[in-house]
Amino acid sequence: MKAISYSRYGGPEVLAFGEVRDPVVGPDAVLVKVRAAAVNPVDWKAREGHLDGVLAPVFPVVPGWDVSGVVVRPGVAVSEFDVGDEVIGYVREDFLSRGTFAEYVAAPLRTLARKPRNLTWEEAAGLPLVGLTAYQVLVKVLQVKRGETVLVHAAAGGVGSVAVQLAVHLGARVIGTASEPNHDFVRGLGGEPVTYGEGLGERVRGVAPEGVDAVFDSVGGDALKVSANLLAPEGRLVSIADTEVVNYGGRYYFVRPDADDLRRLSELAEQGAVSVHVDETFPLERAAEAHRLNEEGRTRGKIVVTVAWEGDGGE
Missing domain, CATH: 3.40.50.720 (NAD(P)-binding Rossmann-like Domain)
Structure with missing residues (x-):
């Protein structure tokens, strides 16, 4: 699959767009077809090695923890989601490797909730973290x-x-x-x-x-x-x-994945209590630009990377 990845710590220039191994979907996870992934300051801090004492890297690292997308394959033990379900996730594991800046991501159940119906893919991707x-x-x-x-x-x-x-x-x-x-x-x-x-x-x-x-x-x-x-x-x-x-x-405080909390956030978004302002979007292959912009620290709301799919324009 196509993804953004880096094989060493460094600035945005270490990010490369190309082929990486397809995700392995564990029993308690689902394979998500990514529509959008948000950029967060922790992404470039991790890329520069600032989290090295907390989260060990397994290179090449695909960055990104936020995602919105569609379930295309549930794990063998999963009954909570079906093929075609629209979801959001804060897909963080205890190491750096399999992130969301990719065409697909394997997302554990503890990281997921249903996508708010009133948010766009881009807005929804900006909500989890x-x-x-x-x-x-x-x-x-x-x-x-x-x-x-x-x-x-x-x-x-x-x-x-x-x-x-x-x-x-x-x-x-x-x-x-x-x-x-x-x-x-x-x-x-x-x-x-x-x-x-x-x-x-x-x-x-x-x-x-x-x-x-x-x-x-x-x-x-x-x-x-x-x-x-x-x-x-x-x-x-x-x-x-x-x-x-x-x-x-x-x-x-360091945020943790919590499916119940994420479900509550999705409900609040559908009620209109919470909205997400998307300041700028970039296609996946230009994720390095998104990182650079986020690192400047002047963003209003969120910067989001989008994944377009042949035949649907990414919509």
């Missing part, structure tokens, strides 16, 4: 309650934009950091935008004088120190970007 991250942090770790004030960093980004919507759905007041050109976008999600950078603490205090009940950090660095000083009594702080958060009394 960022949606699960936002859902698990807000609901399971921060345990956000109605009436609380939540500060979401990088509110116009992939994780942040979904986190704003979910926190609003939970009944929270949401303050979101973003560049000024993205303020209207954040308002459209239901958040109150504040500009990040020097003076952030004063700006947040200006709209939340008593502090915030919870902080969702996806930036790290100086944002953590500022965030810790903005917490109200009993306030909670979680970072998905910087393990130093523990030094500020917070918790570091």
